[in-house]
Amino acid sequence: MEETPSCRVETALEILTGKWKPSILLELITHDTLRFSELKRNLPNITQKMLTAQLRELELNDIVHREIYQVVPPRVEYSLTDYGKTLIPVLNAINAWGEKHVEHLAQKDMLQDVTISSTSDSF
């Protein structure tokens, strides 16, 4: 029953964090709808267990929709819910800052190899 800003930030971050959730969300943002196997293919190092677990959590939070087709072999498709799509601007903001940060660290740590120039403010 807390209602502080830090509580809200943590609530939001819970949805975005975990080793795989950002990648999964970005996949669904850029591909719209993906089968389980397609997601797995696109995330080369994830285990089946982790992919299932993360998708279930996202589903519980009403971020992704899981559509099951009763066929054999099974076909299950994942996509963002309308509500899940409200996360896109947040991810864009985080992505933009992350991009600056990579540059910032590059400038700080190494004063060398200043050949970075790509800039993309959204996906």
Place this chain on the structure above:
Amino acid sequence: MEETPSCRVETALEILTGKWKPSILLELITHDTLRFSELKRNLPNITQKMLTAQLRELELNDIVHREIYQVVPPRVEYSLTDYGKTLIPVLNAINAWGEKHVEHLAQKDMLQDVTISSTSDSF
């Protein structure tokens, strides 16, 4: 040497996540400069070890500045760097979404107790 959006998002999230970093950052945003002991007082359940560790990480990433006064007993003050302040809009975006999300879950899970109305879009 990855340069994908998900890599950038993860880089940014690394800075924001951890059980205490959001709280620490929000403290420094709202109070500007705080001594170690003041931070500890304001974060009632944090251990000294965790506070030190999280502050060190934030310092390494150039998010917070650590000012040491050579007196006894020691006095050490923490504040956001100018660069660290560029995180504020990001935290605001996350906070705003988190607020909506709390409401969203409330509507979904319980169809009761609809007495929530506070709205604050920034700190």
Place this chain on the structure above:
DNA sequence: TGGTATAGTATCCTAAACGATACCATGAAG
């Protein structure tokens, strides 16, 4: 001489996240 305050370290332990691997059900195709 001993207690106090501050800002830490060091050590050990638990719990949670994550990973590797094996297993399962189904029906169609061969």
Place this chain on the structure above:
DNA sequence: CTTCATGGTATCGTTTAGGATACTATACCA
């Protein structure tokens, strides 16, 4: 009747995050 593809579970082990507790240095103050 065997094999294949899909989308999972179950079980176990490791690795990491976090927590509890004890310890430290220093100078001042009584």
